Amino acid sequence: MAMDLKEIEKLIKESIPDAVVDIQDLAGDGNHYSAIVTSSIFNGKSRIEQHKIIYAALKGKMGNELHALAIKTKEKNGSKN
Amino acid sequence: MDQKTKEFIDSEINNNEVCLFMKGTPEAPQCGFSMAVSNILKILEVKFKGVNVLESNELRQGIKEYSEWPTIPQLYIKKEFVGGCDIIKEMYENGELKKVLQDKNLSFKD
16 A cells, blocks of 8 residues: 555644655655654654654554655754744 | 563563564565665674564564564664664664664674
8 A cells, every 4th residue: 555745744744743844755656755854853852762753643554554664853953932 | 462472572682682673584685674774784794683573473563562663674782672774774874883882892893
């Protein structure tokens, strides 16, 4: 089962409202994606915790409908107000 | 996860300083992501045990529950879950992986 790029982005943004999401369809087959997600929610967390936040946002789809999603997380810096 | 599976995972992690749960074996990986991590460890000449999760469906599902991580491969170094393919690749590229090996007193090719 393939998953649409927009759907992945929507799920991530629903859980992480301030996320800046950059998704690429690596093979053009709707099956192999990479996502760079930038959010302040990651600040101060370990990389494992950061990736778990994204897995949680994807609601169990990772490893199932979503076969291949390479994830890269980035902390969001800058003024808080 | 049944008790037998949990005990098996415990014993692999306890008995192997570097333990990679993967699809296939280091000699014949069955998935590109598993191959990528296995190759990184080979390049670094790290002694590791590859555990083939495709050998049992209980293990394949069990390791995901055990680590609270939905994908395979999964790398454990001295009983600590270090990450899956994306994290290990990133750590290899930025030198963090070598630092972890060094900090944990494991030999590797610098």
